[in-house]
Amino acid sequence: MTEQQRRPTLMDVAEAAGVSRALVSIVMRGAPGAAESTRKKVLEAARELGYRPDSRARLLRSARTRLLGLSFFTSEPFHAEIVDAAYAGAAERGYEIALSAVASGRPETRAAEALLDMGCEALILISPTLGSQELAGFARRAPVVSLLRDDVGDQVDSVSSDNHAGIRLAVEHLAALGHRRIVHVDGGAAVSADQRRDAFRTEMLRRGLEPFVVPGGLTEEDGLRACASLRGNPPSAVIAFNDRSALGVIEGLRTAGLRVPADVSVVGYDDSQFARLSYVQLTSVSQDAPLLATAAVDRAVERLAGADAPAHLVRTPHLVVRNTTGPARPN
Amino acid sequence: MTEQQRRPTLMDVAEAAGVSRALVSIVMRGAPGAAESTRKKVLEAARELGYRPDSRARLLRSARTRLLGLSFFTSEPFHAEIVDAAYAGAAERGYEIALSAVASGRPETRAAEALLDMGCEALILISPTLGSQELAGFARRAPVVSLLRDDVGDQVDSVSSDNHAGIRLAVEHLAALGHRRIVHVDGGAAVSADQRRDAFRTEMLRRGLEPFVVPGGLTEEDGLRACASLRGNPPSAVIAFNDRSALGVIEGLRTAGLRVPADVSVVGYDDSQFARLSYVQLTSVSQDAPLLATAAVDRAVERLAGADAPAHLVRTPHLVVRNTTGPARPN
């Protein structure tokens, strides 16, 4: 049962195929320098023995590990979507992904250090909370790409979503439906809450509309609470900071006897898996995880290919219209 | 900017401290065999140079890597909670966790192979979908622990939650509140749906109650749909297969003009992060991610310590009572 037989090495395959270790290495890597006939022979021997290259040794020896380190938060469902897309993006460019989670007793520095220790050539950190000082420290050891956060100093690349554009899409959409009294339930002290709030003000004023902003937050409770403060003078439409908050808002409107979208339209932000699948069918601004993930991978690869200096890339979000927005009620 | 200076090695530290490589290794590992004075000296030199051990080399050379491989699905939020807890559990026992995700273009076999290639001593697979044939294949190379699934053959350990006990808790709770017409919206073809359905039947019959079962599924839509089929003869209480389905049920009841819990009580399953934080305040059966995670880690460690044969462990869930359950309406 527990007969842990030693796993076969290059040497074993070499002996079985009657060639040298180096040649087996060449064949396994798909590198040029082996005749087609021997290539077949070696591959056959490897298959026979159940040989798999040892990634530790491979990583240790090779000049280029072609390994991209990716850190994510276990507490953020959206990060999982990015992880998913990053695997595909990396594979396309001939890179592997090494994962490291930021978890309860495991701070971000630890997660990042672990990736470096594994031999990652570059780091992609999803919504890092580290100071730009510390980020710069990592950047001295390998290219670092910050994903979902752009105020990370000039030593670090960043790929983020255009918050202004996202809010503009939401305002545009609602304005086109005839809404005029639009309220933004903001994200409080959250990352990028300021950007979205400012964008809301700008876009509303540009259209000659008054920008009502209500303090909110990241959770359903925050949305619910914000909604309560609107009691007595309900808006025609609400743009929430994120989907979870939007859900709270919807809940609040309902308990106040208002229908969505017949009486009030609601727009979320994130287009989270939840918003998509849920019975809620939330109209939401999508940051597009796959897009962001591949952009981050691309940027990391470019830096490794010798791109001069860190850049701050911004991707444009798009609006996904579902069932929580509709024409404004004539009054 | 891109001055990638070579990272310091044991050799560099050894030279700086004026000792041998081997001694530095001993100090860095905290192994016995170094005088306290030199230990300080070496540590100081390492700190000075910013030395960090190279995990590739370390993993390659050491007999015991003390590395536990953990595979999870990016699509399952609950898995993230387990990953979180696994880090803590492993650290407590002096092990590290290596992560590998099952993602879109990345099947489970690939995730598991990668972990083995990295030198993991044991594998913990969260809700594996592999056949017991394939699982046994991995088990020949290293101890494998299946988490959240127990029908995995006799070559593989499993740690799962007692579905029968979970359902019993829910039925008990509702019965104690005076509910008699209780409906189970089941999980369709999902893993452990059968177990929960059977448990529901048994527990209801034991109490002389008729076990109504309605086909459901994993998502909010499934719950919503199931609810629609109950129209006309609403139950007094509903036990859903999971929290997401429970949410759909609640939504369905509401649109039918029924209040929760005043008119109908609803119990979910999973006690997901979502159910906890949400404004919904769902009463739910908790599988307790930390408990399951540490149990899985423990089991892996025991197997590595030489535990004879694979075992199938079952952990008991508990009920978290929140605001979606209340006394049955007298009629």
Add this chain to the structure above:
DNA sequence: ACCAGTCTATAGAACGTTCTAGACATTCAC
């Protein structure tokens, strides 16, 4: 004085790969 035991330290092999340099054949150009 001597041996056994303990503590500290080191040299050098080993882990399983990739890389560098070069050997040997064969082909090609002239």
Add this chain to the structure above:
DNA sequence: GTGAATGTCTAGAACGTTCTATAGACTGGT
């Protein structure tokens, strides 16, 4: 027919650790 170029292969060093074996310096007991 010669030199260069190309294609195939190999020996052996290297990557940065840990491990095994052993050396030397002390102790303390006889």
